[in-house]
Amino acid sequence: GAGVSQSPRYKVAKRGQDVALRCDPISGHVSLFWYQQALGQGPEFLTYFQNEAQLDKSGLPSDRFFAERPEGSVSTLKIQRTQQEDSAVYLCASSPLQGLLNYGYTFGSGTRLTVV
């Protein structure tokens, strides 16, 4: 596709429920990032993939958060036993491997997760 696609666009989950958020990066993009954006704040880094390898997961807030990219394209961010503090917009970004060198990363529009 022309851009980074994220689904669902909105998700309401009951506290304790597991959720899965999907990211379809631009075809051929090697690098994929997940960010979390709380209301009124800037996005915060969660994790980074280079192809199927998760090279950095230092930003994942707890072991309830898990991300995968098994075939090096589509990625899924899973949150187990959701809590109210998980309510945020989850953003996905992708780029060619040397993307930041030239023109930065392309972000999707995000998934707004609300935990009730």
Add this chain to the structure above:
Amino acid sequence: DAKTTQPTSMDCAEGRAANLPCNHSTISGNEYVYWYRQIHSQGPQYIIHGLKNNETNEMASLIITEDRKSSTLILPHATLRDTAVYYCIVIRKQGGSEKLVFGKGMKLTVNP
């Protein structure tokens, strides 16, 4: 990576130039200045970046001071669609795995 300081908000009249300042007094010699913006309900959008020299593209111009401790993003003819949160980010390139550290950014409101 160096931290940045931006005003919380700024207003600009439609059609006028918008000059968005950013301080990065602790920037290192190998760190770049990047600007992104985020329009309501969208993901961040790359605008421009630079190291030492001033840069211009179809969206904006970036002016970096000679000592590199501050920079200004210039939108030459602001439109209502430029209303957004603008983020100034300083980062060292690492070959594609760079983590962007956004901060709170600056809200630009373009008024008719």
